[in-house]
Amino acid sequence: MKAPTKTPDWNVLGLLPAHLIMLLTLIIPIGIIIVVSFSTRGPYGGFEYVFTTAPYKQLLFNEGWTGELEFNPQYLIVVARTLVLSAVTTSICLLLSFPVAYFIALQRPAIKVLLIYLVTLPFWVSMIVRVYSWIIILGKDGVVEKTLRGLGLVDNMDSLLFGNTAMLLGLVYSYIPLMILPIFASIEKLDPALIEASHDLYGNRLTTLRRVILPLTRPGMIAGAILVFVPSLGAVLEPTLLGGGKTMMMGNLIQLQFGGARNWPLGAAIAIVLMAAVMVFLIFQGLRSMRTEGLERAA
Amino acid sequence: MNDEAGHGAPRKAVEIKGVSKVFGTYQALKPVSFDIYDNEFFTLLGPSGCGKTTLLRMIAGFEQPTAGQIFLHGSDIQGLPPHRRRVNTVFQSYALFPHMSVEQNIGFGLENLGWSKDRRDTRVADMLRLVHMEAFAGRKPQQLSGGQRQRVALARALAPEPEVLLLDEPLSALDLKLRQAMRDELRILQRKTGITFVFVTHDQEEALDMSDRICVLGDGEIQQLGTPAAIYEEPSNRFVADFIGETNFLDADVITVDGEQATVKTQLGMTLTASHKKAVAGQKAFISIRPEKISLPAQDNPIAVDGTIMSTNYLGGYTYYLIEAGGTKLRISKRNSVSRGQMFEIGQSVKVGFAAESVRILGA
Numbered sequence: 001m002k003a004p005t006k007t008p009d010w011n012v013l014g015l016l017p018a019h020l021i022m023l024l025t026l027i028i029p030i031g032i033i034i035v036v037s038f039s040t041r042g043p044y045g046g047f048e049y050v051f052t053t054a055p056y057k058q059l060l061f062n063e064g065w066t067g068e069l070e071f072n073p074q075y076l077i078v079v080a081r082t083l084v085l086s087a088v089t090t091s092i093c094l095l096l097s098f099p100v101a102y103f104i105a106l107q108r109p110a111i112k113v114l115l116i117y118l119v120t121l122p123f124w125v126s127m128i129v130r131v132y133s134w135i136i137i138l139g140k141d142g143v144v145e146k147t148l149r150g151l152g153l154v155d156n157m158d159s160l161l162f163g164n165t166a167m168l169l170g171l172v173y174s175y176i177p178l179m180i181l182p183i184f185a186s187i188e189k190l191d192p193a194l195i196e197a198s199h200d201l202y203g204n205r206l207t208t209l210r211r212v213i214l215p216l217t218r219p220g221m222i223a224g225a226i227l228v229f230v231p232s233l234g235a236v237l238e239p240t241l242l243g244g245g246k247t248m249m250m251g252n253l254i255q256l257q258f259g260g261a262r263n264w265p266l267g268a269a270i271a272i273v274l275m276a277a278v279m280v281f282l283i284f285q286g287l288r289s290m291r292t293e294g295l296e297r298a299a
Numbered sequence: 300m301n302d303e304a305g306h307g308a309p310r311k312a313v314e315i316k317g318v319s320k321v322f323g324t325y326q327a328l329k330p331v332s333f334d335i336y337d338n339e340f341f342t343l344l345g346p347s348g349c350g351k352t353t354l355l356r357m358i359a360g361f362e363q364p365t366a367g368q369i370f371l372h373g374s375d376i377q378g379l380p381p382h383r384r385r386v387n388t389v390f391q392s393y394a395l396f397p398h399m400s401v402e403q404n405i406g407f408g409l410e411n412l413g414w415s416k417d418r419r420d421t422r423v424a425d426m427l428r429l430v431h432m433e434a435f436a437g438r439k440p441q442q443l444s445g446g447q448r449q450r451v452a453l454a455r456a457l458a459p460e461p462e463v464l465l466l467d468e469p470l471s472a473l474d475l476k477l478r479q480a481m482r483d484e485l486r487i488l489q490r491k492t493g494i495t496f497v498f499v500t501h502d503q504e505e506a507l508d509m510s511d512r513i514c515v516l517g518d519g520e521i522q523q524l525g526t527p528a529a530i531y532e533e534p535s536n537r538f539v540a541d542f543i544g545e546t547n548f549l550d551a552d553v554i555t556v557d558g559e560q561a562t563v564k565t566q567l568g569m570t571l572t573a574s575h576k577k578a579v580a581g582q583k584a585f586i587s588i589r590p591e592k593i594s595l596p597a598q599d600n601p602i603a604v605d606g607t608i609m610s611t612n613y614l615g616g617y618t619y620y621l622i623e624a625g626g627t628k629l630r631i632s633k634r635n636s637v638s639r640g641q642m643f644e645i646g647q648s649v650k651v652g653f654a655a656e657s658v659r660i661l662g663a
Contacts, residue, residue, distance in 0.1 A: 191392065193390050193391075193392050193394035194394050194396060194397075196359075196361055196381070196388075196390070196394065197388070197390060197394035197395075197396070198396075198407070199361075199380065199381040199382045200359060200361075200381050200382070200386075200387055200388045200408075200456075201382075201387065201407050201411060201455065201456075201459065202383075202408050202411035202412050202459065203382055203407070203408075203411045204382050204411075207411055211407075212396060215398045216396075216397070216398060
């Protein structure tokens with residue numbers, strides 16, 4: 001037998017442009033950020049190539065005049081707030097989206113297309129404008145305040161703006177379409193005969209929802225949760241405009257460090273922490289779905 | 300009222316009373332009334348769009364009748380949601396829950412009925428044995444073949460011991476060979492469990508093979524209801540004669556009608572007397588004669604005509620001939636009972652014959 005002559009597999013080169021783009025737009029920029037995060041802050045902004053772990057220490061500690069480290073939770077609070085707000089945003093989006101997506105999925109095809117179009121409609125308007133509109137709604141003499149005062153429910157209320165509630169509202173508003181769409185898609189894929197089968201086998205509405213509809217639409221919910229949670233972690237506009245610059249999230253904290261505070265290494269360090277958080281979340285999700293799939297295959 | 304039936308008389312499992320269904324402006328089902336008896340294999344047969352599936356879905360509770368009532372063992376089930384009706388359905392697509400194992404699928408209905416774990420496990424094991432699926436208890440539906448899914452769907456629907464089992468074209472997704480095997484199995488299952496089966500199909504052969512009684516539906520109304528033999532041998536109208544099996548239609552003029560019998564002069568020229576339905580003396584009618592009831596060549600048949608072989612189709616067990624006779628075409632099937640038996644050539648002149656008893660006269 002003659003061994004087949006081995007020819008180099010040139011097909012691999014076909015993917016070269018894709019790899020090149022990944023390298024230029026993903027790997028190198030992240031590399032730069034990592035380098036910056038371990039550099040020394042320049043006297044007039046920017047940075048100098050002098051290795052230090054100071055930016056990461058700065059996340060947790062204040063350095064006193066004599067070099068002693070004093071625990072400072074201010075950045076940790078921002079990280080915690082970001083995680084909590086993102087998680088709450090994701091949960092609220094999930095709770096609100098499921099009935100909406102289900103309702104849309106039940107409509108006639110023409111209505112369905114219209115409703116899906118309406119869900120995606122906000123994306124056609126600039127994000128800044130959309131978030132800004134909440135300032136008008138929630139602000140002093142805004143629609144909400146005027147209505148409440150007009151009804152005599154409140155006399156003199158604190159502004160609804162500039163706080164966790166306003167930021168949460170903005171986040172939910174911004175990202176809810178990203179939850180509705182994948183859930184809608186998974187409900188659409190659900191065979192109506194399965195719901196009938198559940199009813200036929202003595203399952204009432206609640207049983208059918210719990211044992212048939214929810215488990216079978218879980219992939220859509222997971223996809224939606226990732227699509228909402230990840231951008232929420234990095235949100236800049238909502239905390240900047242609705243948090244009033246006082247209540248910060250990681251997104252605008254990073255922006256502040258690169259901008260006004262002129263502390264690039266610290267900004268880079270926070271960005272790396274944020275990225276690590278997202279990666280941990282995604283790896284966790286990936287492992288979970290791999291495990292359920294594995295269980296299903298093993299069964 | 301069940302006790303009305305008394306001893307011996309079959310108990311009514313389902314009573315359909317004047318049930319009709321309108322979707323928007325489309326009348327899917329005109330008012331129909333009939334009874335389905337206990338322990339019966341009852342088939343709703345008809346072409347697509349005849350209303351058979353609508354009727355089944357109304358019994359299951361997925362659709363509400365526009366008018367009329369449905370009784371299940373004597374009690375009106377009008378307005379009861381599907382999960383409150385003691386009927387179960389075998390769906391056309393099986394509709395097995397993909398995220399549950401075979402066992403979990405079969406136990407689903409029992410859980411909802413509040414059966415204890417022990418009782419459930421026993422019943423699920425019994426059902427698995429009944430459909431010969433013991434070895435697959437832990438599998439997911441997507442790991443099963445079409446025939447296996449079919450069995451699981453059956454087991455799942457039979458497990459809660461429904462008063463009536465509804466089957467919505469359950470064999471249509473299977474290949475031919477499996478379909479034949481499942482027919483026998485379904486029949487055996489029905490006898491073993493003693494549960495009333497209401498079977499929907501558009502396949503007349505399936506219906507004839509399995510049913511105790513068949514209800515032929517067409518254009519949203521009942522065309523005929525009876526045993527397979529009655530429906531095949533004594534069709535009550537052209538639709539039934541045409542839809543069930545194959546037949547030859549010949550024009551005829553009705554001469555006299557005498558009770559069950561009518562005398563007609565057919566387009567082949569001969570006069571014959573046979574059983575009839577709705578024939579009126581002096582009016583047009585047609586006669587239906589099945590391909591296998593025409594002898595080729597004519598033996599000592601009282602009715603015989605000369606003809607010419609137009610085409611032959613050899614199908615192994617049978618050969619089909621198309622014969623031109625008396626200005627019309629007759630389709631004849633002849634069993635190949637002897638290897639290399641008598642074959643006929645295209646263009647050959649033959650004499651074909653049949654008995655008057657084999658003919659059905661149908662009023663136009």
